[in-house]
Amino acid sequence: MIPIALAPASPPERSAWRRHRFLLLRRSSQLAVLALFLLGPWAGLWWVKGNLASSLSFGVLPLTDPFVLAQSLAAQHWAEATALIGAALVLAFYGLLVGRAYCGWVCPVNAVTDAAGWLRRRFKLNAGSAPPRGLRYALLAAVLLAAAITGLPVWESVNPVTLTQRALIFGGSVAWAAVVAVFLFDLAVAPRGWCGHVCPMGAAYSLIGSKPLLRVSAAHRSRCNDCGDCYAVCPEPQILVAPLKGKAGSGPLIQARECSACGRCVDVCSTEVFQFTHRFDHRRD
Template sequence: MSEKTALPVGQEAIQEKGWWKAHRFLILRRLTQAFFLGLFLLGPWFGIWWVKGNLAGSMTFDILPLTDPFVLLQGIVGQHWPEMTAIIGALIVGVAYALIGGRVYCSWVCPINPVTDAAHWLHDKLGLAKGWQPKRNTRFWVLGMVFVVSALTGTIAWEFVNPISMLHRGLIFGMGFAWTFVLAVFLFDLVVSRRGWCGHLCPVGAFYGLLGQGSLLRVSAVNRAECDDCMDCFAVCPEMHVITPALRGADEDTPIILSPDCTNCGRCVDVCAPDVFKFTTRFDTTPAPARASRRNKQRQPEASRAA
């Protein structure tokens, strides 16, 4: 372990790169989340109907249909054949996330992400225990159960309890029972299971992870030879198990993070002082040649003096 593990997470990156570069993807994520949510609220709040609907299904400028393919499939297994506009909308969304990475939805669009991030921040501040950690494949069992219940009941089952939809309804219609679901997710991540909701239970994340398995956009530990073992990337990653194969792999192993669990949130890029990580494509598989590390650079003057 490096002595730098004693520093606050991201502190070295702030010192080396400046505050903006050490937080840029986090800030951009918050802006995009607020942007997409704001588009849906323009109509109900201000009467500006550029976008009608919500993240489950919408129509932009009365021209562009967008449909959550997860919702569409629930309707189909529930024996409700969708209209052509819904099918086109689902194809548009599905192809987009298949190319850029399915779980980009989780970190850049989903309005519940700031809720779970806030719970994780408070969890760390309070020094709470890790808590119960269900197996990561639990979310796939939940995903399967959603389709089974939809088939048995003839409904879009997840929408009855979906905290994303509940948050949207709460913002439009005011505080009410819908907020109970959002609060439950926050408390679950805070006191029951650290990063438990998105990382272990949410079927939406499971679905989009499957959708984006072959996506082009990836994070790469391209400069992994420069890693100084500060562990900050592991501390901020919501799916920290995805980092190890790329960062700790042998020379011949790909530096690309290929796991569909990766949300492409960019926090590992933010907090890494030696710039080990970068966004790239899945075809950029060659690690960069090792540069002279800062540790060696610091030793060179000492060696010169000794000579």
């Protein structure tokens, strides 16, 4: 008898929930955060006062963005104790637990850049060229230097995160113009440009969350069929190569500080190569 090679079985069709669960959870998280801020001006329920830069929840829980605090300190404005406590809480949460998840799960600009990325893939738009990834770290240093020279937290006057929240709450042509500018930048100028190459706030959270507990792992990388879908959707595709391909003896964990724990790779992978886990889990197929 002549042996007949059987074609590999196609992976079973996944449910809509498994294909979109982390996208839906991320959008729910982002909308919930915005809703808490909107309840005050829109419904008179001031459960959370302030904005994403600095807030007070239920009158007892202060939260301060560490990058904003760093600008204030560089500008030689000493912060109040509540601001320092709020920054310490944020540093502990992102630094020890979830890493750069702020960019994927909280930042409202994430939805704007996701929309631009989806349109690029949908209409196969390949124009444009992204700047070097190191630019965001250079801008981070430049922002702090500018604050020290001017005595002002200068980035906050142009920060798309602040302006997006302001546009949603108060409106205003300038605020909405900043949102549109980020969208057009990612759509027409630089693929994955803003979050992956430019945003100094994202650079700050990358540094803060370089060794978090939460990690994504290519634990089942032996299942990879080289479809490239994960690279297409990941805002930082360069971080997938070593864990997925085991280059230079690399383990399956995505250790790069640029990972925003967005779960896009988990959602899109038809063979379920990726999963959320912790930094001490080095198991693989």
